[in-house]
Amino acid sequence: MIDAMTGARLGSFGPGSRLGILGGGQLGRMIALAAADYGIACHVFAPEEDSPAFDVCAARTIADYRDEAALAGFAAAVDVVTLEFENVPVESLVFLEAHVPVRPGAKALAVAQDRLSEKSLARSLGAMTAEFAAVNDRASLDTAIARIGLPAVLKTTRLGYDGKGQAKIMAQGDVARALAEMNGQPAILEAFVPFEREISVIAARGSDGHFAAFDVTENEHHDHILHRSVAPADLPEALVARAVDATRAIATALDYVGVLAVEFFVIDGDVLVNEIAPRVHNSGHWTSEGAETSQFHQHVRAVCGLTLGSAKARGQATMLNLVGDEANHWEKLLAEPGSHLHLYGKGTPRPGRKMGHITRITPRA
């Protein structure tokens, strides 16, 4: 809210305030829909003209994330900025932070964009990760393999998602090809983790430091794309506590405000931090119908400086992604008792494109 007399930004956010969202995908769309429940209008900044979030917001800026004139106009038009997409340049966030609160901020984004930083942070906080080493060239890759062993996975440190920028090294014969796939980018070698299960913790940290985690979610991927999430994960209490504690420690260390997701591998009775996503997360979509407060509402509350809502579950939840052609069955899914359909308003179902999802909530046994 902007003080009409002085033009100064007031601490208290509320009806009439405007939330800026960097990124116009389905996550931004669902953040904007949640904000609307609280009377908050959204301004979406995205480079793509056909961004799904544009259909549900009060104002749009179509510009490159590095366009400083556009960023300055955006900053002037909103009361707080958040992001739905972790590959926004950190410099753009630094630029915005000079004009308007940005939550989460550049610091959290910088760590989450860099696999080396995120794993180093997790380790420094006492959480476990796969063995890893920085790789810049053939020499450092050989040294890393000598220490970590094979099989291992070589990944670019930045801009990786849904399995892109990754190469498995099963044996010495794969090394040259894997390095070539990095395309000269800084990389990280990670020990191959023959994990039993993959889980994620979706949690929010408020501007007052209050922390609230949703039930731990178990995730199943197809072709490196999330296929199904189930919450709560059927996991021993001790592991749930370890995963939630690691997430809380990471959020606190990053001075994080908003919803974040931490992905873990479950192996040998322990949990290993795999990735930090500084945003609402696909594996948290079950919260829309499955929790007292959805991850999107919770994120809006956190970044707008409002009290966090209850993260309590409403039952046993399953979320199923609709990828590519799977969305063509939407009419059947809409008619299915107990299924809640969410479509993102994207034009054409392309292979691998996330078109929507469904949730199913059943009473907990």
Added chain:
Amino acid sequence: MIDAMTGARLGSFGPGSRLGILGGGQLGRMIALAAADYGIACHVFAPEEDSPAFDVCAARTIADYRDEAALAGFAAAVDVVTLEFENVPVESLVFLEAHVPVRPGAKALAVAQDRLSEKSLARSLGAMTAEFAAVNDRASLDTAIARIGLPAVLKTTRLGYDGKGQAKIMAQGDVARALAEMNGQPAILEAFVPFEREISVIAARGSDGHFAAFDVTENEHHDHILHRSVAPADLPEALVARAVDATRAIATALDYVGVLAVEFFVIDGDVLVNEIAPRVHNSGHWTSEGAETSQFHQHVRAVCGLTLGSAKARGQATMLNLVGDEANHWEKLLAEPGSHLHLYGKGTPRPGRKMGHITRITPRA
């Protein structure tokens, strides 16, 4: 959906289709939010520049409801038209119907806009209403009073809502003043009903004739404005059935497609039809968190020709309106465990202005 080859409208609605909404208030806003869940973009037509629905839609037309050029452009831009406001001129709907499906249509609107027609329809279907008579002048008013008796209520037949255009006649001395308040408009005299309770049935009828009613809701008004709704109403089974049956008969008689609300008085062990609202309804707001499918989602399904969802309740529901200054307590309400806050993004809380509402859902005893 428009066929790319022929330009013809296809029967099947779906992602990529566009829903036109006449009226830009909070009801249109909540319809647009529900449509977004199904990947459907909305185009809102409203005369007021600061319409709350404009903040959550893909396209806007700011024009008078009688502006035929604007209506033609609107019709060309959408696949189906619905309304959130029953005082749109019937002629505008007739005009639109020549270009695009309108649901509910002009016929339903014409009946709902006219207290004489709606009560006559209810009677013709075997439902009970208060005694009523048409009033055009002093002579017809005197005749009506002679038949119906006093106390009675004189109302304009058209454009009445929230207690506007109504005058109570307690005794002969009130007659002249009451008639003057009608301002020369056609009116209806209704027997004063010393009702015990007020209830409403919110229900949907699909384009296939399928009918689904939500739990009957009990309503409490303050200063003629809905204050609180509770569902399910604590009512004998037989009365619930009578109210739902009357609503189904009305919907069928009007060839209705969409969500409608019928308000009833409960008196002497019977239910009397009071009003038909051809739209989603304030007393159905509890369905957002309290039913498997909200009234807004159900309305979108119906008008878009999709399968109706389950109208099953998720528990015992209470909805509390935030009128005028009551909305200033939003931050406290947001922090209240179990309360779900909805604000409409309206600027200034004026006395009598509906600013938002909260719902509370508890397990059913």
